[in-house]
Amino acid sequence: MARATNDLNAVRMLLGPAIMYSANTIVFTAGALGFMLAISPKLTVFAFLPLPIASVIIQYFGRRIHERFERIQAMFSDISARAQENFSGARVIRAYVQEQSEIAAFENANQEYIRRSLGLVRLMGMLWPTLELMLGAAVVIVLWLGGREVLFHRMSVGDFVAFNTYMMQLTWPVIALGWVINIFQRGTASMVRIEEILSQQPEIKDETVIGSSGDPVIGSSENLSHGSPDFALQSPEAPITRSPDVVGEIEFRNLNFAYNGTAVLKDISLRIPAGSSLAIVGPTGSGKTTLVSLIPRIYDAAPGAVLIDGRPLRDFPLDSLRRNIGFVPQETFLFSDTIRENIAYGIAREDATPTLDEIKAAAEAANIAQDIESFPEGYNTTVGERGITLSGGQKQRTAIARALLRSPRILILDDALSSVDTHTEDKILNHLREIMRGRTTIFISHRVSTVRNADAIAVLHQGRIVELGTHDQLIARNGYYTDLYNKQLLEEELAEV
Numbered sequence: 001m002a003r004a005t006n007d008l009n010a011v012r013m014l015l016g017p018a019i020m021y022s023a024n025t026i027v028f029t030a031g032a033l034g035f036m037l038a039i040s041p042k043l044t045v046f047a048f049l050p051l052p053i054a055s056v057i058i059q060y061f062g063r064r065i066h067e068r069f070e071r072i073q074a075m076f077s078d079i080s081a082r083a084q085e086n087f088s089g090a091r092v093i094r095a096y097v098q099e100q101s102e103i104a105a106f107e108n109a110n111q112e113y114i115r116r117s118l119g120l121v122r123l124m125g126m127l128w129p130t131l132e133l134m135l136g137a138a139v140v141i142v143l144w145l146g147g148r149e150v151l152f153h154r155m156s157v158g159d160f161v162a163f164n165t166y167m168m169q170l171t172w173p174v175i176a177l178g179w180v181i182n183i184f185q186r187g188t189a190s191m192v193r194i195e196e197i198l199s200q201q202p203e204i205k206d207e208t209v210i211g212s213s214g215d216p217v218i219g220s221s222e223n224l225s226h227g228s229p230d231f232a233l234q235s236p237e238a239p240i241t242r243s244p245d246v247v248g249e250i251e252f253r254n255l256n257f258a259y260n261g262t263a264v265l266k267d268i269s270l271r272i273p274a275g276s277s278l279a280i281v282g283p284t285g286s287g288k289t290t291l292v293s294l295i296p297r298i299y300d301a302a303p304g305a306v307l308i309d310g311r312p313l314r315d316f317p318l319d320s321l322r323r324n325i326g327f328v329p330q331e332t333f334l335f336s337d338t339i340r341e342n343i344a345y346g347i348a349r350e351d352a353t354p355t356l357d358e359i360k361a362a363a364e365a366a367n368i369a370q371d372i373e374s375f376p377e378g379y380n381t382t383v384g385e386r387g388i389t390l391s392g393g394q395k396q397r398t399a400i401a402r403a404l405l406r407s408p409r410i411l412i413l414d415d416a417l418s419s420v421d422t423h424t425e426d427k428i429l430n431h432l433r434e435i436m437r438g439r440t441t442i443f444i445s446h447r448v449s450t451v452r453n454a455d456a457i458a459v460l461h462q463g464r465i466v467e468l469g470t471h472d473q474l475i476a477r478n479g480y481y482t483d484l485y486n487k488q489l490l491e492e493e494l495a496e497v
């Protein structure tokens with residue numbers, strides 16, 4: 001935020017006033033200097049004697065101003081971030097009675113900001129008088145030498161007065177020079193900070209140049225048999241085979257995945273046939289979210305470890321891949337907009353704006369339509385920042401409606417039913433079964449009720465698939481899933497008592 005406001009303004013100053021005053025200074029200096037040289041070259045040289053010293057001083061101060069200004073901007077960033085966090089986290093702050101300590105921390109940050117700003121002001125307070133001193137020295141030299149010239153009749157009084165007037169004319173441009181240098185230092189410091197953001201390249205992007213990896217292309221990926229160990233070596237080339245159409249078969253092949261060296265997924269091999277449903281259960285931290293994040297390439301796995309329709313993910317253009325996937329993340333994110341825009345998000349901005357009927361159908365399928373209709377402004381109700389005026393379950397169902405509206409070939413629900421009761425969950429699942437017929441669905445859940453009807457259930461434990469099969473098969477295995485089932489059965493019985 002600081003970079004988008006303060007820094008941007010500093011760059012604007014660089015482009016506007018800095019250029020204007022530079023031009024001003026150049027024109028004034030050239031004009032006045034010309035006349036001064038015409039009157040007396042000797043006196044002009046003496047008048048400009050203090051100039052080299054002035055430029056050394058400007059250099060010296062300039063560097064320091066630059067450094068201090070950078071530190072001030074960094075501090076301003078911190079303060080903005082802190083203020084933003086305090087507002088969006090207001091509920092948590094109140095719940096943990098942290099108002100006073102947050103105020104104190106904010107106060108501290110501001111004091112530090114003042115301290116650093118004063119440091120800069122002090123520096124500038126020194127720069128300007130020093131420059132004026134140099135100018136004063138020039139005036140003294142001219143008065144003394146020029147006065148003598150006049151006394152000895154080597155120069156007329158008129159020329160002497162004219163010379164002095166021209167020199168006075170130069171006062172402002174020289175001071176402006178100091179100021180311009182100051183603006184210039186700030187502007188370039190800010191430009192560097194903005195450039196840092198502008199030059200960022202997304203880590204995950206479309207493969208562009210053919211054969212950029214330099215590896216020769218051996219065969220088409222489609223003809224390789226499953227599990228071929230050579231597969232991972234294949235370069236992510238072949239734009240010829242690119243096609244935006246996704247049928248929906250997903251496969252993980254000997255997939256290993258690590259975050260910064262920490263292995264999270266280990267040797268996962270799993271095929272999800274097109275049109276089927278897979279449920280993933282497992283203890284928290286076992287890697288469920290990580291596994292499904294690899295499908296829309298939120299994170300990138302090794303080339304060839306994740307395939308759709310038998311082709312490496314990188315064969316698909318990123319936007320068509322993501323457009324074919326409806327992803328409901330574990331943490332719902334709503335925009336501070338109307339509920340209608342929130343559901344239509346991602347489609348409204350492309351080509352066709354969805355009609356209200358389509359939005360209603362998606363809301364119906366996600367079982368949120370009734371709630372929305374009960375709101376005073378229906379679909380035009382604004383949901384507040386990040387959906388703060390909705391309940392947790394309403395937020396989740398809005399997010400599901402958003403994913404369903406795209407009618408994706410692949411739907412991924414990451415614990416997306418965790419905030420709804422089992423009755424509502426049943427309804428949503430029934431709708432989903434209809435809508436997702438012929439499409440691929442992946443559920444992540446901690447609840448047996450969500451997953452029991454899936455075509456296959458995978459149990460993830462410490463990054464490995466330890467159990468795989470249908471509900472009945474897994475119950476017969478007597479492992480983690482059976483445990484989970486028995487516990488939840490017990491809970492239900494207890495709840496009924």
Ligand SMILES: Nc1ncnc2c1ncn2[C@@H]1O[C@H](COP(=O)(O)OP(=O)(O)OP(=O)(O)O)[C@@H](O)[C@H]1O
Nearest residue numbers: 259260264282283284285286287288289290291330
């Ligand atoms: N962006 C990340 N950077 C580094 N480590 C991460 C990141 N995301 C997750 N992890 C780590 O990876 C492991 C698996 O996380 P993941 O979110 O996949 O678990 P999960 O099975 O979805 O858990 P939960 O049921 O709680 O949602 C955890 O140990 C977690 O700390």
Ligand SMILES: [Mg+2]
Nearest residue numbers: 288289290330
């Ligand atoms: Mg998760």
